Amino acid sequence: MRYWLFKSEPSTWSWDDQVAKGAEGEEWDGVRNYQARNCMREMALGDRGFFYHSQKEKAVVGTVEVIATSHPDSTTEDARWDCVDIKALAPLKTPVTLEMIKEDPALSEMVLVKNSRLSVQPVSGEEWARICALGGVEG
DNA sequence: GCCAACGTTGGC
DNA sequence: GCCAACGTTGGC
Numbered sequence: 151m152r153y154w155l156f157k158s159e160p161s162t163w164s165w166d167d168q169v170a171k172g173a174e175g176e177e178w179d180g181v182r183n184y185q186a187r188n189c190m191r192e193m194a195l196g197d198r199g200f201f202y203h204s205q206k207e208k209a210v211v212g213t214v215e216v217i218a219t220s221h222p223d224s225t226t227e228d229a230r231w232d233c234v235d236i237k238a239l240a241p242l243k244t245p246v247t248l249e250m251i252k253e254d255p256a257l258s259e260m261v262l263v264k265n266s267r268l269s270v271q272p273v274s275g276e277e278w279a280r281i282c283a284l285g286g287v288e289g
Numbered sequence: 290g291c292c293a294a295c296g297t298t299g300g301c
Numbered sequence: 302g303c304c305a306a307c308g309t310t311g312g313c
Binding site for chain 1 (some may be wrong): 309311312
Binding site (some may be wrong): 182184185265266267268 | 294295296
């Protein structure tokens, strides 16, 4: 199993919106960046991810699971853009903020730190375990 | 609200 | 195919 991070502006699509979709999940649509799209194309059923709130909050707030592999993005006719479906798994007891991530030597190499603009990105197994521990959630 | 970083577009 | 111009993202 591989691990990922999905970034969203809470004013556009928040963790609460994701939770409200329940087991049915939702398309992670609207991505118009090749690197982010390529990440989604690599995802497998059952892969796990973090749900990250950008802008004001800047924190990992929950975990999600990939429930549909890459398919055309329904919000565009442009065949270049694909997306996956994800469902909410569990909220973090303690949101893990960008500040905490930057201060933690074990997390200083995260794509989130190195390339802050990439909206869908890979997370290593070590990073996954560390953030789950900090956040008080089962990996 | 500003600005740096980055990706994309389009003219040559 | 290169590179300048432009638009967008996201942290501060």
